[in-house]
Amino acid sequence: MDTALVELQKDLEEVKVLLQKATRKRARDVLFVEQRKLETEIANRQQQTGEPAEVQKPSAIVNPMASTYTVKINNYGWDQSDKFVKIYITLKGVQSIPADNVQVQFTERSFELLVKDLNGKNHAMTVNNLLKPISPENSSRKIKPDTVLVMCRKKSEHKWEYLTQVEKQTKDKDKPSLDTDGDPSAGLMNVLKKIYDEGDDEMKRTLTKAWVESREKQMKGENMDF
Incomplete structure (x- = not known):
């Protein structure tokens, strides 16, 4: 048998093995094209040398992988x-x-x-x-x-309040500040407002009731001063 033809057939077998193992789309596409080129070259060589074509089962056509x-x-x-x-x-x-x-x-x-x-x-x-x-x-x-x-x-067995630094910074930024230099009640009002806005209906009713009772006591105290 023609030596060049034997080498081509060995190349073809190796390409088929590589094609079965390849997982990357680009690699499979290149190997698939190379397989077809070798098969064509082998067929042409057999015609030129008069070598009988080997009877083979048609090789399974390996479609290029869909883009992942x-x-x-x-x-x-x-x-x-x-x-x-x-x-x-x-x-x-x-x-x-x-x-x-x-x-x-x-x-x-x-x-x-x-x-x-x-x-x-x-x-x-x-x-x-x-x-x-x-x-x-x-x-x-x-x-x-x-x-x-x-x-x-964990490198140290401390409790994590957040998963990331970014999450911590974001949450800290959203926290109402207790401004002790200004109105002493402003910070508390901010906290209460945040709790009210984020609370469920029961929480809102509780806060509303507490606020009304607080205002009533305050007004009674003011009336007693007269």
Whole structure:
């Protein structure tokens, strides 16, 4: 058999093996085109040399992978124990994909989650500026039914009031200031107003009743002064 033809056939077999293992769209597209070029070149070479074409089963046509896009994870819940901060991310069917497709990279003040090829999409979440330092080497992730649990190991066993520094700064900015240099009652009124605005109906009724009773007592005291 023609030596050049043998080498072409070996190249073709190797390309087929690589195509089966490739996961990236661009790599698969390139290999798919190369496979077709080699098959055409082999057929032409066989015609030129008079070599009989090998009877082969038609190779399965491997379609290029559909373009996989990445969506950002915005919704999550978090909790904590003495040793860990736990972030819960709901992803339907995540337990059905290979565990290697769920990857988390930790630094001392951040983590980045990437879930690859879940329902035709990648899912990514990055949390920077964690409230306190964590231990990357002792942090991990667990895969549960429809949930990824990211476990950040605290460096010190202190309670976290917030998950990130940004969240803390935002919440602190929203807190009413108790201005002791101005009207001594202004700060308290701001606090009460915030509680009233954010409270449920029962809370609003309670505050309204307390305010009315306070005003009635104040007016009675003023009338007694006369």
